[in-house]
Amino acid sequence: MSIELEPASQLSFRRPLTESIKESLIIRNPTQLPIAFKVKTTAPKQYCVRPNSGLVGPGEELEVQVQMQAMKEDPPADFKCKDKFLVQSIAITAERAQLSPADLWPTVERDAKDQIREKKIRCAFLPPVEHAISQIKEEDEASSTHLSSAASSIRHAQSVGAASPVKFTTTSSTTTVSFSENRNSTASISSSSSSSTDAQALKLELDNARETIQNLQSTIEKLQKEAGTLRQRKPESGASPTVTAVTLKHSQEGLYPITYVAGAALISFIFAVLFF
Structure with a gap:
């Protein structure tokens, strides 16, 4: 049967040690019998323990005040305290x-x-409160900086990985990730492909325009020949002027407007200059 201590292994005294400092030691009895305890220290002149002995009932706890006497001057910052406490306990039978x-x-x-059951507690000297707060802030800032840097690296990797393929290289001890910078080449390929597609479409349109122009030219030549023949032919005697007018009108129905023919020729010339 043994007691429980809080703190369990170390009593901490915060600087400045030139002032008297009090700390609490809680003794708990988790058993079904009363337990007697006694507190000893390796530096009895430096520490005052009240009470230094007593009785703790079943399931109860007791607070022991440990007071460190003021020192004449603070020990160095790297000073390691070697003072210890020994808490002895024993169950109280009838x-x-x-x-x-x-x-x-x-x-x-x-x-x-x-x-007799024994538990040892060592002593430690802590830095002043201001120094502890400053140290905590520095640790928080360092942690925030590290997290921010890690987040930036992840965002950069994601942005690069979204546009570039990822290549994994595995070695015997580490696995590294390298990103291929192919964004410029990808853009060039896309631009070339787009230009090629546009050129093909324009070439197809130009071929269609040429074919149309050729058809128009053939039609014009045919109509010109028919018009010349009609001008040379005289109307037969007794023929009705109405019939002759109808015949001329019918022969001119197949003619295209001269503006359309000129526009088609101009478009053909522009495409030939730009792409060929």
Whole structure:
């Protein structure tokens, strides 16, 4: 059967140590029997413990005040405190309950020394509160900077990876990721492909325009020949002027407007200059 301590392993005293400092030590009894305790220290002149001995009932706890006496001057910042506390405890049976507090421990140490439970607590000197706050802020800033840098790296990797292929190279101890910078070449390929497609479309339109112009020229030549023949032919005697007019009108129905022919020729010339 043993007690529980809080803190369990270290009592901390914060600087400046030129002033008297108090810390609390909680002793808990998790057992079903009363437990007697006694507190010892390696530096009895430096520390005052109240109470330094006592009794803790079943399921109860007791607060012990540990007061460190003021020092003449603060130890160096890298000073390691070697002071320790020893908390001894033993369960109180019906037989031991009959003993007075003054006789309890001498009797236990003489007759039941192997039943005494011991727990050690070391002492530590902490930096001043201002220094601790400053150190916490520095650690927070360093952590924030590290997180921000990591987030920036992730965003950069994502932006590069969205436009470039990712190549994984595995070695015996590490795996590295390298990104190929192919954005310029990709843009060039896209531009070339687009220009090629446009040129093909324009060439097809130009071929169609040439074919149309050729058809128009053939039609014009045919109509010109028919018009010349009609001008040379005289109207037969007795023929009705109305019939002759109808015949001329019918022969001219297939003619295209001269503006259309000129416009088609101009478009053909422009396409030939730009692309060929």
